[in-house]
Amino acid sequence: xxxxxxxxxxxxxxxxxxxxxxxxxxxxxxxxxxxxxxxxxxxxxxxxxxxxxxxxxxxxxxxxxxxxxxxxxxxxxxxxxxxxxxxxxxxxxxxxxxxxxxxxxxxxxxxxxxxxx
Numbered sequence: 001x002x003x004x005x006x007x008x009x010x011x012x013x014x015x016x017x018x019x020x021x022x023x024x025x026x027x028x029x030x031x032x033x034x035x036x037x038x039x040x041x042x043x044x045x046x047x048x049x050x051x052x053x054x055x056x057x058x059x060x061x062x063x064x065x066x067x068x069x070x071x072x073x074x075x076x077x078x079x080x081x082x083x084x085x086x087x088x089x090x091x092x093x094x095x096x097x098x099x100x101x102x103x104x105x106x107x108x109x110x111x112x113x114x115x116x117x
Contacts, residue, residue, distance in 0.1 A: 008036060010025065021100045068091050
């Protein structure tokens, strides 16, 4: 499934019942991590991006974009986890945004099925 939100095309958005999380894949060549987070959260909550809490209120978006953008896999995968409006969000250096439900208390479950190098 391809979803377009906030002017950002997500390559796929899938729900994983076992971990109660959504995973959105995005193209790091054309989309910044922070915009992918906004698009994925908008898709998951079925809300317009303008109705969401501004991402920069929860995390330094410039730092997030620089830290996660196209990291060389030979140096290992990187993930950053933070909370927005009670959603646990983890972004991975290989172009995935994982979103757990409000009050999600199993952040480790967001790592299920993640490729390791």
